[in-house]
Amino acid sequence: MVKSMTGYGRGQAIVGTKDVTVEIRSVNHRFFEFSAKMPRAYSYLEEKLKAYVKTAISRGKVDVCVTVASAEGSAATQVKVNRELARSYVNALHAIADELQIKDDVAVSQLARFPDIFTVTKAADNEEETWQAVQQAAEEAVANFIQMRQAEGEKMEQDLLGHLKLVEDYVKQVETLAPKTVEHYHARLMAKLQEILGNKTLDQQRIVTEAAIFADRIAVSEEMVRLGSHIRQFRDILNSQEPMGRKLDFLVQEFNREANTIGSKAQDVEIAKIVVEMKSEIEKIREQIQNIE
Secondary structure, eight states, X not given: OOOXXXXXXXXXXXXXXXXXXXXXXXXXXXXXXXXXXXOGGGGGGHHHHHHHHHTTOOSEEEEEEEEEEEOTTOOOEEEEEOHHHHHHHHHHHHHHHHHHTOOOOOOHHHHTTOGGXXXXXXXXXXXXXXXXXXXXXXXXXXXXXXXXXXXXXXXXXXXXXXXXXXXXXXXXXXHHHHHHHHHHHHHHHHHHHHHHHTTSOOOHHHHHHHHHHHHHHHOOHHHHHHHHHHXXXXXXXXXXXXXXXXXXXXXXXXXXXXXXXXXXXXXXXXXHHHHHHHHHHHHHHHHXXXXXX
């Protein structure tokens, strides 16, 4: 199954006091590269998250964003009041009002201006609960991410098969033309010798030998067989369930090697034109597989 290296997935989970959202994005890369953006207080989860994501993604530059909030109704932050200190402030304010004979209008809003009356504490983090929420959100994100990759991969597979079919057609055309190249050479050789020698007797055995040497020099049958084998192998890899990008990349290099050899050996204008078109399709395949996991 073909999977694109680009994709996006999002997941959310609420476990206990934690409301976690995980987003995954990826682009092309030769290897697996992971980076995570999350609150500093939860940075201890990065290695666990990386290990989990790597079980589902083998290649690509993967960026993960994790946001952690308090679930509705949870008391993640608590405010404590130093009542004794507040009472002292109130008494001091009353005393000032009496002493200075001013209006005694002490109110709660005035006490709020004294920050040392209040102590804000954050509830201790439950690491196991947090990881459970992150993992559940990551599972949903990864599932959506893979679904998108597969949808893109299906389109890419159809495109690859179209180009591969054209390469296969060009191979068949070369197979048809290759034997005729020797026949044309034999005819041109006979005509040239007749022109040079006139009515003199031609050495037929020498002509046959010369044509055989030429045929051996331009023979591309081995290259055609190997290229056909590579095409079948390419299709088999596309049908496999394993990551295939690197295998296909190597195989396309072999495509190019055989096509170049055919082009250099086959001394025929028509075959040369076909090889140019063949190499053009192979290049399109090479560009496309750079996007495959």
